[in-house]
Amino acid sequence: MRFPGLVAAVAATAFSITAANATLITVGVDDGSGIQTVGIPGPTLSGFIGPSPNGNWIVQVTGSLTPPSTVNGNTIDTTALGAGTLTVYVTASDLLTPQGLAQFFSGFAVSGVSGGMTVNEQAYYDPGNGTFLALNTANPLGPLGGVTFNGPSLAASQNAASGAFNISGLYSITEVFTITADGAGESANANITVTAVPGPIVGAGLPGLVMACGGLIGLARRRRKQQV
Numbered sequence: 001m002r003f004p005g006l007v008a009a010v011a012a013t014a015f016s017i018t019a020a021n022a023t024l025i026t027v028g029v030d031d032g033s034g035i036q037t038v039g040i041p042g043p044t045l046s047g048f049i050g051p052s053p054n055g056n057w058i059v060q061v062t063g064s065l066t067p068p069s070t071v072n073g074n075t076i077d078t079t080a081l082g083a084g085t086l087t088v089y090v091t092a093s094d095l096l097t098p099q100g101l102a103q104f105f106s107g108f109a110v111s112g113v114s115g116g117m118t119v120n121e122q123a124y125y126d127p128g129n130g131t132f133l134a135l136n137t138a139n140p141l142g143p144l145g146g147v148t149f150n151g152p153s154l155a156a157s158q159n160a161a162s163g164a165f166n167i168s169g170l171y172s173i174t175e176v177f178t179i180t181a182d183g184a185g186e187s188a189n190a191n192i193t194v195t196a197v198p199g200p201i202v203g204a205g206l207p208g209l210v211m212a213c214g215g216l217i218g219l220a221r222r223r224r225k226q227q228v
Contacts, residue, residue, distance in 0.1 A: 023096075025063045028089040028132050031056055035089060035132050056081045063090035063175075068097040069196035073175035076190040080117070080181030088179070090192075091131045093172035098198040104162040104173075106145045107193040113151035116182040121175070122146035123194045125162070129170045144173075144194060151188070164199045 026041040031052040038061075039048035047062035060077040073090040080086075108121040123144040145160025175192040 023065050024093045025065060026089075026091045026093065026131050027061055027063050028091070029053060029059060029061070030087040030089075031084065035087075052086060056084055057086045059086070059088065061088050061090070063092070065092050065095075069095065071095075071173045071175065071194045073177065073190075073192040076177050077187070078179050078190075079187040080179075080184055082184050083182055085178065085180045088177040089132045089174055090177075091172055091174040093129055093131055094170050095129075095172060095196075096170060098196055099167050099169075101164050101199040102167050102196050103164050103199045104144045105195045105197060106160045106162070107157065107191075108145070108147045108149075108160070109155070109157035109191045110149045110153065111155040111189045113149055113153045113156075113188040115151055115186040117151040117186040117188055118148060118180045119151075119188050119190050120146065120148045120178040121190060121192050122178075123160075123192055124174045124176070125165060126172045126174060127165075127167070127169075129172045131172065132174060149190075151186070167196075 023043055024041055025043070026037060027039050027048050028035040029038050029048065029052055030036070031054045033053050036053050038050075038053075038059075047060075049060045051057065052059050058079040058081065060075060061073075062075045064072045064074060066072060071090075071092040073088075076088055078086055078088075104123070104125060106123045108123075110119050110121075113119055123146065125144055144162045147158045147160075149156050173194050173196075175194065177190050177192070179188060179190070
């Protein structure tokens with residue numbers, strides 16, 4: 001006895017699990033010595049708590065993926081031990097969904113920005129599925145959006161929507177936090193969320209409209225024949 005529906009459901013489930021397991025979250029920190037991977041890259045969560053590579057920042061950063069296509073750069077907590085700039089990268093690579101025409105919606109937020117600290121947040125889509133390649137100026141697709149928050153500020157947020165992208169194959173999303181401090185003791189909490197949403201295909205409704213019009217014309221002809 002065959003169960004084609006059951007086989008299809010099992011196959012779909014296996015594919016979803018495989019796709020989710022293939023996703024890799026990687027966190028990088030740059031405090032003036034170049035981007036260095038921190039923590040342990042993993043399929044669903046990568047985090048780091050400790051001093052920055054040069055030891056002039058205290059950093060707590062986690063990145064996560066909410067299937068199928070929401071990337072969260074969560075809990076970017078930083079405290080400066082002196083004046084300087086810190087850049088934190090959260091990359092979700094090997095993303096598979098959605099495919100085809102899609103749009104990205106980004107949310108940028110901060111809380112507790114102290115002193116003269118500034119926090120710049122950017123989000124990037126990379127069709128080359130790279131890690132920390134968001135700032136490559138050769139990337140023709142550019143940023144998905146960004147905003148700069150200036151301290152002191154208790155809380156602030158801003159949203160951005162990208163244009164449509166035709167996604168084909170694996171891709172990555174990189175969220176970039178650039179934090180500049182005037183002196184020791186300044187701190188901030190920052191967050192970026194990027195969600196990919198399948199977009200409407202231009203002209204997709206035309207065939208249906210033509211069929212509907214054809215049906216109405218046919219119905220009108222039948223009614224005229226019945227009246228004759």
